[in-house]
Amino acid sequence: MNFAEHFFHERRKAVTRRYFFNQCGVGLGALALASLLRGNDGFAATAGNPLSPHAPPFPARAKRVIYLFQAGGPSQLDLFNHCPGLAKYDGQPIPKEIVKDQRYAFIKPDAALFASRFQFARHGQCGAELSEALPYLAEVVDDIAIVNSMTTPAFNHAPAQIFMNTGSTVFGRPSMGAWVSYGLGSESQDLPAFVVLSSAGGTSGGSGNWGAGFLPTVYQGVAFRRSGDPILYLANPPGITPAMQRRSLDALKELNQDRLDVVGDPEISTRINSFEMAYRMQTTAPELMDLAKESKQTLEMYGAVPGESSFANNCLLARRLVERGVRFVQLFHEAWDHHSDVTGGIKKECGATDKPCAALIKDLKQRGMLEDTLVIWGGEFGRTPMVETNKEAGRSQGRDHHPQAFSMWLAGGGIKPGLTLGKTDEFGFNIVQDPVPVHDLHATILRLLGFDHTKLTYHFQGRDFRLTDVEGELVPKLLA
């Protein structure tokens, strides 16, 4: 029996018993009854709720995740991976033996090398190299681990995003956030387990990036909206006050309870519980979204402005969400597809994201939450060492998609701080040391959360599916 079936089975058992005790007047010791009915209405916190929190099989270093997904493919060569070969051979064609038979989305394989227009320098005690485009990240560089040797098989946006988020280029698999919610449940009684926040453009992978796939929908990421109510249909209809809503829900609860008594279907008690949680969500979520409650200092640190929709606001919201027990928060910032003017693009997007990313690390740290919150930063692939220029398309000084080698960073939650992992050749084209395929990253993330990635499975269509499909090796060097 897999996780989900187990929960549902347990829930049914629990409900049946309660129904049995209530309806049939079977006596039971107070202690045993209490153990069955713990939680505020008997079910929210029992094993019956598929989102009730549960401990992972192994000791966890991270209890929650904030994944800052930088969609579009940020240029690792202008941010993290300092490749002197690029400057040395700037403008010359890349050697054929390096490119081999790699296909490209737009450019031809013999395009000229293109040196980064950013200066790199070493920062912090760890001495990690960062580009000048990331001045704020430089301040927390001792708290993060940079991986310069990420690699993915997919090199078009939608499949690559789906791969990074679900472990497969095929649509319809559960996303990482869904797997984690399935494995760990939620610490929050009145917010979803998995929340999605977005800034900049819509994502190429669409809602499949945070979908539940074949897992029950309850594990799906809930995309908070940028304006208006954060959660769809959160607000009462016009003219209906919270008191009126409460009256309605009381009547509804009574009627549903009455029906449960008649037909005995435990599903009804789940429904009663869902309505109660919805009501709680109606109060919690607006309070959560109200950034004006944050100190001026905090707002300034993130660069957040109450009432706006921005990556900075989303970073601050992410902290507020995990504080309230949300298990997995994923930010999507779809803005890094710099086929043209990569330098200008990097400046612009770093301007929007560098400060809030660093602020999030600092803020979590000062609140003592960084040690058990895993923060992940990265996109679906990297960008080419070669220039993309195309007069007809109005493109110049850009970079094309590059799947072989790209960079991400991770922080907190058991990640070894101050580490720079992996090396590429002098052009940043191929990895020469410590490659980290996406499935290995997934395996490592799951391990930090207390799972053996091969064991967190869901039986579907004849086999046990998992986030890492049939691959995945732990990356021990990343662990603190």
Add this chain to the structure above:
Amino acid sequence: MPSLTPSLVQIGKFFSRAAFAVFCGSAAAAAELPPAATGTVDFVRDVQPILAQNCYNCHGAHKHESQLRWDNKEIALQGGEHGPDIIPGQSAESRMIQLVSGAAPDLIMPQKGDRLTAQQIGILRAWIDQGAPWPASASVKAIDPRRHWAFKAPIRPPIPSVKNKNWPRNAIDSFVLARLEAEKLRPSPEADRSTLLRRLSLDLTGLPPTIQEMEDFLADRSPDAYENQVERLLASPHYGECWARHWLDVARYADSNGYEKDLSRSIWPYRDWVIDAYNNNLPFDQFAIDQLAGDLLTNATLADKVATGFLRNSMLNEEGGIDPEQFRNEGIIERMDVLGKAFLGLTVNCCQCHDHKYDPFSQKEYYRLFAFLNNDDEPGMEVPDQPTQARRTAIQRKIADIHDQLMAQYPDLPQKMEAWEQEMKAMEGTWTVLEPQAYYASVGTKFTKLDDNSLLATGSNPGVSQYTVTAKTSLKGITGFRLEALADANLPSYGPGRAANGNFVLSEFTVEASPDAPIATTNQVPLQNATADFSQPDFPVAAAIDGIITNKIGWAVEDLPGRRNRSRQAVFETKNAVGFDEGTVLKFTLNHSYGDEHTLGRFRLSLTTAPRPLRADPLSSNARAVLALPLQQRTLAQRRELFDFYRLTDSRMAEASKRIDDEQRQWPSAPTTLVLAARDQPRPTHVFIRGDWQKPGALVTPDVPSILPALPKVARLNRLTLARWLVNKRHPTVARVIINRIWQEYFGRGLVATSEDFGTQGDPPTHPELLDWLACEFMDSGWDIKHMQRLIAESATYRQSSVVNPRLQERDAYNQLLARGPRVRVDAEILRDIALSASGLLDGQIGGPPVYPPIPDGVLTLGYGAPMTWETKAGDRYRRALYTFVKRSVPYPSLQVFDAPTGESPCPRRTPSDTPLQALTTLNDPVFVEAAQALALRVWKQGGKDDRARLQFAFELCTGRLPRPNETAVLSSLLQDENHFFENRTARAVQVATLDIKNPPQDVNLERVAAWTMVTRVLLNLDETITKE
């Protein structure tokens, strides 16, 4: 051993070594081996752990390398394909010991992982020397997957006898009851009549019964009252809608292409075809054949072709920079998945990269099946409905009449036409088709070179794009170039352009020439006198050589409706003859600046050395063919076809030609749908090594997996053969799979719970005999779906009450034994339809283009790119949810939240969930709020004279039954509170009672209606309202 075949060399080496060992005497061989352990070995304690740790990975439950397993006693002692590995009593001679000890250095076991220690080998030796005792209890049961139940065709089992002879109504009940009696359980009593009719209505039509329907049924005391309801509902056009929705789940129907761009597509005629098929009770075998191969049927009708949209429902990636061939292959892989899930009930896609781990399918067999699906063009086809077709025929007749009149009117016509024909024959010209050497587009688009040297543009279509083509020629004195824009089935509306209507705008056409030499200067070739067989008004072909690349003017070819999407050609003269002694390299540049996808779809380049002036051939290739025929051999239609070109040149016919054009302008448009069209030349299909389309392995021909029945010997290896094979009575899975999914919709769970997987990893059936009986009955009835619906719906099993008692719940939580009726939350679509139906808002129109009911702000922006236009037109708001536009990357929120699939992959079974977001949706989604308001108004106006009557009316509309006293009490109390609350709060009452506060309903007491709205909102949110009891 010279007689050994190469594949046996490995074994040969071993045997020669073993023979050597025997020759030298066992003592000598044993001397190389670690000594056997002393003392008695216990298999479970000492030996099995060694096997488990070192051998099971390759010779265990999941892998049986060399057909050997070390977890199963019989197989292990018997040996795998290399013969016995253990000779009891003779450890030194046993192959196992030889291999683990390294006595055969080129084959050491285990091949992966650490070598066995001397101590471990000693234990194994001692165990063998002691006779290799192996307790049966320590052996894993080995199942031969080829003997798996689902791979044997069902045989109709006898109907079991039961003790309680009164309960069964048909064969289904005997099977169910026999099992219950064996389990010492009793069936539940029949559900009350109102519950039954609501259950039946929701199952057959997806709509709750009206009050009138309920009253009629409750009043009907005839013995076949229930059966009459079954007939009434099966005859309802809503039956087709409801059951089409289930099929569309597995057919992964959607109205958009998926992936990043996720553009809209028109394939709703396929959806309507499915609705019609259910309503007309199309036998399932025909239903399957039409969808997989309708286009290949003799005299295929339009509807047969529309049905092939089933396979076309796969996603289409139009992201910039993709390789279209990669995603064409992924589309076929996806079609294999749907073939497996919709029909076979098998996870065939496991074999894309490797042999199936659990079921007896090889990777090669996968690609043989793949080869059936790999041979199609993918056109969009016009689907005129009958009135449209009639109007079109009338227009064609009128035009033909005008032609005939003209042909009869002028006595000198034969002479005039003869002269014209001579002129036409003379100007055919000689053209040399150029073979493209290099060809690329400025952004995204990729080209496929076809056999006729034309290029087909595929992949992303940025709209503004420059195509470059180079070619070589040895001809000199080149006087002109010809650009043929060719219609093609793979282009939108058949092309020749890539805009949705098949048009293009060629902004500029340039040619550069250089000598075919290592170092050469390239010169622009000046062009003049552009002609075309047709230019769209305001888009003359001359604009393609006007020297301006970036303007939106150029050559375009949209003719009057009904005359579009034909191959066209343009001819450009060179000012000066071109051609070098060394040969000439030509570089053509085709600029498209119009945008909005107006690029060329398929084109071909030619040149000529004929003397100037040159002119584009005004005749179509068909007309040319007629021209070649002797006069007497031409049919009337052919004569008309040729005359159609002539009349344009005869000034006396100008007025008549204008009348023809006027008729043509009346040509009614028709929707299009995506279909399959078999290619004349099948594509070669290769095994993809590790599933990678860039690593083609062995070439394969179409065939079906060997575990399933063989194809008929004489059959052509095409989709039609595959489809007919699927619905052959000897096929073991298809009938079972289909009937199981039908069962699943009634009971919330199939007899095989894993309705998508009947393989060895799927759940076994709870009632295997019943499943087989149903499958046989299904096939023997002529695949009659309504017959099967009747059987299930009329069974006593289905009619049971769904009330659960605690003992039964404890015993059988999932109702696998069927000791009670089903109680399940309705599907997302039905949930919405119930609210609209109860409130009287529902618009019951069947079929048609997808609709755009209101969608919350911000939802559409979650997808990439500019959000699509989502304009809610009159008539869009209250249609059944089935018709809501399905956008794959951004699913409609209220449907997604209740577990509707996204169309991104086939969904043979939905996973129901219950979340707070669902509660928020039914409480606060404006659609549900509006339903509550409309229901309140309806109750207030039609519900009777007092609140008690109104309450009953409202309750019955939502649940199909009257409230019980305590329910009445709760609701009356709520109503009283709300009445009290809204008293003198008119403004708030208006807000609550109506969406349109500026135009509140007249002639009603809005304070009372507002109070009722609060009550009806509760009623619409009741668990019972959204549940099939």
